[in-house]
Amino acid sequence: MGDWTVQNPGTIAVAGASGYAGGEILRLLLGHPAYVRGELTIGALTAGGNAGTTLGEHHAHLLPLADRVLTATTIDELAGHDVVFLGLPHGNSAEIANALSDSTVIIDCGADFRLADAAAWEKYYGTAHAGTWPYGLPELPGARERLTGATRIAVPGCYPTAASLAMAPAIAAGIVEPRVNVVAVSGTSGAGKALKPNLLGSEVMGSVSAYGVGGVHRHTPEIRQNLSAFSDAEVTVSFTPVLAPMPRGILATCTAPTTVTADEARAVYEKAYADEPFVHLLPEGRYPTTGSVLGSNAAVIGLTVDTEAGLLVVISAIDNLTKGTAGGAVQSMNLALGFTETDGLSTVGLAP
Amino acid sequence: MGDWTVQNPGTIAVAGASGYAGGEILRLLLGHPAYVRGELTIGALTAGGNAGTTLGEHHAHLLPLADRVLTATTIDELAGHDVVFLGLPHGNSAEIANALSDSTVIIDCGADFRLADAAAWEKYYGTAHAGTWPYGLPELPGARERLTGATRIAVPGCYPTAASLAMAPAIAAGIVEPRVNVVAVSGTSGAGKALKPNLLGSEVMGSVSAYGVGGVHRHTPEIRQNLSAFSDAEVTVSFTPVLAPMPRGILATCTAPTTVTADEARAVYEKAYADEPFVHLLPEGRYPTTGSVLGSNAAVIGLTVDTEAGLLVVISAIDNLTKGTAGGAVQSMNLALGFTETDGLSTVGLAP
């Protein structure tokens, strides 16, 4: 962490500021205590096609920054900042990272540096593998240590965040067979601001749809990687994403074969998450609703065992843009910079 | 089928007319060709606490019947009709059925006569088992024959309709192991008009929630019964319902272990549903959206095989109130009365 003060503040750039990830990062930074104290300032806000417009035209909710003009996403614009958040399409991060100083903390909300398996990367993304950075999900065993003081961070995908928090304790404790089924319902902001017909409000409202069915969604290998890290055997993952008519939120229904009781499973989760500030385990018989985590960095988990089917059933809820993207990014930034991990992040959602 | 004419029309009563099932039955009857021709008329519309009010106060969309006054749900009110639809809370049907003439066609949208296994009934519903009636899902092998000319019909639950249509062909063809996982996302009308805080618009909008997790939802044994009928081994069913912010629609994501290819699986489904007027199989790589079946009696199915996970993945979409309740009821009525099975039912949805 730099020796930042009000007189000598650290500066933050956000590339892709007109997108949803960029907007959510800015929303969180505006409430971050170091920003409020003046020790962090918001520098360049860059964009692709939206360069030259004001932030207010894209994020009417960020009133304090409404008049800030977006500049083009170039090395020159991003250079010289202490922290750079990247909210860019996949495949753009490596070039930027190579050009910026090694001491710049780069936090990539894209997928480029998430996967360790180059073959999996190439199969799912179709380009050359850029490498692997510390993975910004501090709640996974070992991750927090790798993030502390890191200067390169790969923020997890939103679905992998929900699914990994749901199943990692059971896999790590060996209480399930390594065959995981995930059906995750997501709000539309997970698809970003791409102008696609199926994302129009008229199409989305009143309808749910499955997509990326059969293991073809790019988050499948990421979930598999996260869970296999804690398993002797490779974990097979069946993942089906479902689009629901709401802007934000992911509800992941995760199952795996088990022979333990619900109480035994609960004990495993209570132990795993006892000290985690952002993971909240619901009491027996209660299950999460995404409406309770909107804008919050919390992951809320409910679980039971279906004894007839012989399955552990874990339901997790996160806000895909907060804990699933920008909140995880800020949490990781806090670790990288030496701030308190929870700074600028809340477990209080906006409801109803 | 009665010898009904415009001069001597058959009469239909709807018990529970102020509820969602009752309203949807009436919506469909108003467009039924026999009603339009005057060969069927709508007689008593009954209700519980809403008796004495007009239908228009509860179903503002049924303008032609807006001024009809609801009467109390009693034997006297229902007696003398040729067809009686029951949209009542569970446990009320047996007494009514016993009191009405054997020749009256009674079509029960409640659960009372769905399950053959008395023990399963008692476990999930907590009351004495009333019996078993022909099951109103004509697309299941053998069901159409049992419904033709029947005078007692148990309309399936909405989730079982979606899940059974999705998985029965695979089970019947023996191309999957009998271990089925169903995660089904439903609109809120499936919960009826009960005044519960979690069903308030403020709570529902912007949020998805899991409930009845771990095999405790009452539709679990019904799905199991439907699928086990075509399997040598008892089928285990893991079923997780999810509530989504939309009034109507069910999207069921169903998986079961398989070793066949996607093409082989598709051939099984094409054969199973080749002649079904209401089941629509999507081409490879396309999956259904509930928005396409709103108000329609269609069940739209997409499927593939996840070869890495070794699972057949079948996605089905229905309108829970139409194909999942009232449409299935009218389809069954058509079979019972000898009408063309598709009369009054459409495969055209209301979109967007």
Added chain:
Amino acid sequence: MGDWTVQNPGTIAVAGASGYAGGEILRLLLGHPAYVRGELTIGALTAGGNAGTTLGEHHAHLLPLADRVLTATTIDELAGHDVVFLGLPHGNSAEIANALSDSTVIIDCGADFRLADAAAWEKYYGTAHAGTWPYGLPELPGARERLTGATRIAVPGCYPTAASLAMAPAIAAGIVEPRVNVVAVSGTSGAGKALKPNLLGSEVMGSVSAYGVGGVHRHTPEIRQNLSAFSDAEVTVSFTPVLAPMPRGILATCTAPTTVTADEARAVYEKAYADEPFVHLLPEGRYPTTGSVLGSNAAVIGLTVDTEAGLLVVISAIDNLTKGTAGGAVQSMNLALGFTETDGLSTVGLAP
């Protein structure tokens, strides 16, 4: 009306079939009795950029036509049909109309031929005025006669339909001063399938927005024209459209200064709409909800007088795609061809 039979059916083309207006026209035609009997058939379905794709890719709800391939919107494709519906961007209709036979019934869902005032057209649309066709709102005094047997029809805009039905009786009866204020809340399909950021589901859900504020919306002169036709003085119209998070529906809140009582006003409306099959006047103290008219061709109206403010307040609800566009178009087609005016149209909505 052509002498059409099953052996010699009339043929219908729809230009702009992949858009919302085109889709809704097809939805209604599929249920039209003349189509069901085989006396009308659906011929060319044309599109702009979507030519070459199947209808099912754009309108998954139109299952019976899912495999129909869209052709390019050209004179050649449209020529030779008996009826041509145009669901095209403004400014495209005149050229097509000039090229097609005079006996072809052309029903234009665009604005090109709605306004009689060339100056108003040029001010609001910025192009040369194409002319004026009979206006497809049969409920306006005199309109039905002009539509009967017509071969060129201009379908009204959705907002003008809602506002004109709400205020024309009062203006025509002279019970209000000719100063009308309209605030109309619309679902998003009114904006069509244009790929604009503000129409994305993520932006629309959970939010309402005003747009076209201050009299600049193009439907303003159309409302003014409709109401002024029945007034000695030019009617001034303040019109504010509001976008709401729902796919369909318009609720127009219309006011004008009055000195009559609520009962006197009600009597005027009861008389005006006594014989109208698609206008439904609610009893005193009840007001419409757009949810009751989804997919229906009904316009539901509630009214009262605010004695303290000295205003007549009329609330009207329509489905913008049905009565507000395609339903009005089919109703006009019925008049043009000599069918029963209500054929293929319903006053039963899809709810909930």
Added chain:
Amino acid sequence: MGDWTVQNPGTIAVAGASGYAGGEILRLLLGHPAYVRGELTIGALTAGGNAGTTLGEHHAHLLPLADRVLTATTIDELAGHDVVFLGLPHGNSAEIANALSDSTVIIDCGADFRLADAAAWEKYYGTAHAGTWPYGLPELPGARERLTGATRIAVPGCYPTAASLAMAPAIAAGIVEPRVNVVAVSGTSGAGKALKPNLLGSEVMGSVSAYGVGGVHRHTPEIRQNLSAFSDAEVTVSFTPVLAPMPRGILATCTAPTTVTADEARAVYEKAYADEPFVHLLPEGRYPTTGSVLGSNAAVIGLTVDTEAGLLVVISAIDNLTKGTAGGAVQSMNLALGFTETDGLSTVGLAP
């Protein structure tokens, strides 16, 4: 303001904590700097029928208080706190206020002490007039002074907040005739958690409805009072509330006759709100969306003049639960206690 420190903190009680107003007050308090510093603590959380349950059962989003048990709303429970927020049904506040110490700061989110005109109170609420307290809308001329150090505060209604902020500058500057028309679209949380059929998610989603039409809504006299305070003549107010399918937000479309230009009107508003931290005036040609103020205390205003209709048109957007209720309450508390007015409140909304 008490001399509160971490060692000697001020205590806050919330009556009606399981309701939406209570929940939102707690959401804001959890982020209030004085609470974060430990100078304010949250004491009794009381409820009516929900006494004995945990807060987590009603407000799953308030994780830090999930296990707090609600006690009954009694004088004993509320006594001894330094600040008491009342989120109770109308008519309950006077008795509590009389029983608590004069030095207790009581902030009433109900209507009991809003209206100065006893006759208007009795006409609209049907009970005896309880009195008038300083009105918690600091942006109105003179209000801030009355709130500073106050011990009794009447929080405005949500619609009056939106409408008064929209029209007070114009009325006060005399640039409009005192005839105001307000059509305000609201999310459903404004109706509270009452278990009414028309508030069920199934009814609300996909539909907008007008209610309280014709001047009968209870917020009508409150808007009239607020605006008349700055006018020589009594202001007439036509107010139509519209319910929209979203949990939160109000968009008010307000008009009044004017002869000034849009620039002149804008200058009036710029001057009126130049120093207001929570009122944001949009540039010419832009209008607010409620989605930009969710969870924020901002009121966003856009305006123009419709020269043909001769009307000033002002659109305002607020979050009905934040600026419209609990945010206004906390803003007033800050003034009453001598905190910085903006403490714990944000102009950053949660979007998308």
